[in-house]
Amino acid sequence: MSVREVLGEEPEVAMAEERYRVIGEILSRVFRGARPLTLSDLLDKAFLNRYLGIPIFLTLWWALFRFTFDVSAPLSDLIDISFSRLGEFASSIIGNEWWSAFVSDAICGGLGGVLVFIPPIFFLFLGLALLEDSGYLARAAFVVDKILRPFGLQGRSFIPLLLGFGCNIPGVMATRTIPSERDRILTICVNPLITCSARLPVYVLIAGAVLGAYAPMGVFTMYLLSIVLALLMALIFKALIPYFRKGRRAPFILELPDYARPTLRSTLTHMYERGILFLKKAGTIIFLGIIVVWLLSSHPWGAPLDQSYIATLGKWLEPLFRPLGFDWRGAVALLFGFIAKEIVVGTFAVFFGLGEEAEIEEVQRSIVELGVFTPLTGFAFMAFTLIYIPCLATIGIIYRETNSVKWTLFTVIYGLILAYLIALLIVVIGGLMGLG
Amino acid sequence: MERRLSELNPGESGIISRIEGRGEERRKLLDMGLVRGTRITVVRRAPLGDPIELLVKGYNLSLRLDEAEGVYVKPVE
Amino acid sequence: MAEALRLNRGIAIYAAFIGVLYLIIGLIEFLSGLTPHLGELPPGWIPRDIFGGLSAIVIGLLYIASTTSWRRYESMGYLLVATLLSAIFAVLYLLIAGANGLDSLIVGEGWSWMEDVSRPEIWLLLPSLPPLILSWRMAMRLKPEAAPREA
Numbered sequence: 001m002s003v004r005e006v007l008g009e010e011p012e013v014a015m016a017e018e019r020y021r022v023i024g025e026i027l028s029r030v031f032r033g034a035r036p037l038t039l040s041d042l043l044d045k046a047f048l049n050r051y052l053g054i055p056i057f058l059t060l061w062w063a064l065f066r067f068t069f070d071v072s073a074p075l076s077d078l079i080d081i082s083f084s085r086l087g088e089f090a091s092s093i094i095g096n097e098w099w100s101a102f103v104s105d106a107i108c109g110g111l112g113g114v115l116v117f118i119p120p121i122f123f124l125f126l127g128l129a130l131l132e133d134s135g136y137l138a139r140a141a142f143v144v145d146k147i148l149r150p151f152g153l154q155g156r157s158f159i160p161l162l163l164g165f166g167c168n169i170p171g172v173m174a175t176r177t178i179p180s181e182r183d184r185i186l187t188i189c190v191n192p193l194i195t196c197s198a199r200l201p202v203y204v205l206i207a208g209a210v211l212g213a214y215a216p217m218g219v220f221t222m223y224l225l226s227i228v229l230a231l232l233m234a235l236i237f238k239a240l241i242p243y244f245r246k247g248r249r250a251p252f253i254l255e256l257p258d259y260a261r262p263t264l265r266s267t268l269t270h271m272y273e274r275g276i277l278f279l280k281k282a283g284t285i286i287f288l289g290i291i292v293v294w295l296l297s298s299h300p301w302g303a304p305l306d307q308s309y310i311a312t313l314g315k316w317l318e319p320l321f322r323p324l325g326f327d328w329r330g331a332v333a334l335l336f337g338f339i340a341k342e343i344v345v346g347t348f349a350v351f352f353g354l355g356e357e358a359e360i361e362e363v364q365r366s367i368v369e370l371g372v373f374t375p376l377t378g379f380a381f382m383a384f385t386l387i388y389i390p391c392l393a394t395i396g397i398i399y400r401e402t403n404s405v406k407w408t409l410f411t412v413i414y415g416l417i418l419a420y421l422i423a424l425l426i427v428v429i430g431g432l433m434g435l436g
Numbered sequence: 437m438e439r440r441l442s443e444l445n446p447g448e449s450g451i452i453s454r455i456e457g458r459g460e461e462r463r464k465l466l467d468m469g470l471v472r473g474t475r476i477t478v479v480r481r482a483p484l485g486d487p488i489e490l491l492v493k494g495y496n497l498s499l500r501l502d503e504a505e506g507v508y509v510k511p512v513e
Numbered sequence: 514m515a516e517a518l519r520l521n522r523g524i525a526i527y528a529a530f531i532g533v534l535y536l537i538i539g540l541i542e543f544l545s546g547l548t549p550h551l552g553e554l555p556p557g558w559i560p561r562d563i564f565g566g567l568s569a570i571v572i573g574l575l576y577i578a579s580t581t582s583w584r585r586y587e588s589m590g591y592l593l594v595a596t597l598l599s600a601i602f603a604v605l606y607l608l609i610a611g612a613n614g615l616d617s618l619i620v621g622e623g624w625s626w627m628e629d630v631s632r633p634e635i636w637l638l639l640p641s642l643p644p645l646i647l648s649w650r651m652a653m654r655l656k657p658e659a660a661p662r663e664a
Contacts, residue, residue, distance in 0.1 A: 012463055012466060013455075013466060013472075016466035016467065016471050017471045017472055017473075020471050020474070020493075037586070037655060038655060039593075039652050039653070039655060040496075041590075042586070042587075042589050042590035042593060042652060043590055043593055043594060044480075044489075044590070045587040045590030045591065046575060046578070046587075046590045046591045046593065046594035046595075047594060048480060048482070048483070048489070049578075049591075050481075050483050051483070052571065052574060052575060052578065053482070053483040054483050054484075055567075055571045055574070056571060056594065056598070058567070058571075059567070059568040059571045059572070059598060060598075060601075062564045062567075063568070063601055063602060063605050066605060066609060067605055067608070070609045070612060071605075071609055071611075071612045072612075073612055073613075073616055074613075074615035074618075074619055077616055077619045077620055078619050081619060081620070142482055142487060143482055143483055143484075145482065145487055145500070146482060146484040146485065146486045146487070147484065251460060251461040251465075251503055252487065252498075252499070252500050253461075253464050253465065253468060253497070253498070253503065254497070254498040254499075255495065255496070255497055255498075256489060256496040256497065256498055257495075257496075
């Protein structure tokens with residue numbers, strides 16, 4: 001006789017029923033009374049309201065966004081300035097020219113490059129911890145789940161994607177609130193497609209230079225393209241990649257806990273633990289990456305930027321980019337964009353002999369005068385910038401969060417291929433339409 | 437008269453009579469206290485109609501409609 | 514229990530008044546944010562801010578929802594969340610103003626503090642305080658007793 005026949009039920013069902021029967025018996029002896037109306041019921045009337053639920057969610061997200069990026073800005077600037085001062089100081093006391101440049105640009109620049117991300121990340125985690133501990137985060141997932149489901153994502157994917165508009169690193173880190181491993185990795189993979197704030201200067205530069213009166217529309221199109229591509233790629237990965245497709249979908253069973261006042265202690269602990277993790281894990285990778293790129297871009301020693309190893313590499317890659325209409329300068333700028341998109345604008349400035357701190361108008365004038373981009377190839381360049389991996393730091397954090405070389409490479413490579421395809425599509429279709 | 441949990445309107449209640457489905461999904465539902473004989477109330481639908489919020493054993497739980505389809509209830513007043 | 518939570522007519526009217534204020538300011542911020550080419554259209558102390566404007570509109574709608582449902586207990590929920598969001602945004606904009614001030618010290622640039630501090634959402638916290646304190650005190654009285662929440 002099997003267990004099932006004795007119990008007349010599946011063992012796990014019988015176990016669960018017996019467990020809850022005993023609980024019910026005990027409860028009925030110690031508790032009495034009807035369910036009172038609670039504060040949570042009242043709050044949910046508004047937070048989960050049919051019409052206002054989604055607007056309230058967006059409002060809170062906006063507050064979190066401003067809190068993360070605006071309130072933390074002075075600390076980031078402080079770190080940035082401190083490290084560049086420290087670099088200047090170090091280079092002033094080191095006699096050897098190479099060592100002085102290495103310490104000031106690579107070491108101090110690299111450390112600064114890691115640490116400037118710390119304030120927004122800590123602020124983000126502080127805000128997220130407040131939302132989570134108060135009980136709202138579960139409601140947020142409840143409210144937006146249906147929007148994301150057609151794309152193979154789920155309610156908890158929403159906040160990481162929205163945060164990506166500020167910076168992809170906190171975006172990727174925020175996926176930790178997603179319990180299902182598959183959903184989490186999918187959300188991480190498409191997160192770099194969300195256009196972060198560092199890409200905006202590139203759009204502004206190129207659009208302002210070559211798109212004329214259509215510049216604001218061109219920039220806005222990038223934001224639109226960003227959202228469309230992120231959702232579309234999620235859909236495609238979900239349909240085509242066995243890892244995301246196999247097995248049953250993880251059940252979306254979500255407890256909506258009572259609202260509670262977050263305690264200072266647990267909020268700060270949450271913030272600290274996650275923030276420190278970024279520093280320890282992603283920080284080292286970003287730091288090493290910055291040093292490698294410094295070595296490549298400043299050698300052979302003493303050569304101008306356009307003869308450095310990285311520029312040689314760019315020229316070598318030029319044939320690859322010719323179908324897109326980018327010359328070697330475009331190729332090198334994109335190569336530098338691997339480190340961080342902030343550098344792209346500065347790279348163009350250096351090419352035109354303007355120095356890294358040049359006014360954007362001067363750079364734009366040079367782009368037009370030297371004919372680096374036509375309106376069409378400029379637009380394609382913007383799209384390329386949008387789609388390929390945003391920065392070295394993002395690669396580092398994707399590796400740490402997925403803990404997998406495979407997914408990291410996958411994200412980098414599909415980004416490059418997609419960027420190339422879309423840019424090519426823009427140039428070809430635009431060419432057929434007689435634009436140029 | 438048995439109905440699927442997903443067919444109840446907000447405000448309606450029922451006693452769970454059986455749960456279909458298998459594996460992870462069913463076990464998770466059992467763990468969360470959705471066992472036979474438990475009274476369950478549909479509190480509301482999400483702003484876009486799905487998922488639904490349930491009141492069961494004094495706490496609030498959210499399920500997607502297709503997950504609630506496997507839960508059969510006998511409606512009560 | 515639920516009866517005790519009804520708003521009285523005075524609070525309901527007051528909430529409507531604040532709601533309309535938020536709506537107007539939100540609309541101005543939103544519309545002027547959408548049309549940056551229109552020059553100095555709004556008064557200088559109302560910023561051009563598309564999403565900030567939308568947020569203020571949401572707060573306004575919540576106040577108004579609490580007025581239109583004032584005979585039912587839901588109204589208290591709307592009022593609680595409306596006042597909560599008012600407070601969140603007031604504090605947020607104060608923090609941003611402080612951060613901008615600090616930043617100007619660090620970077621060594623000028624700080625147009627009037628612009629930051631005159632943000633209307635900061636000042637709207639003051640008239641929001643009475644309903645905020647009142648509604649939260651009423652809500653705190655419904656501490657759930659030690660009773661199973663099952664009928």
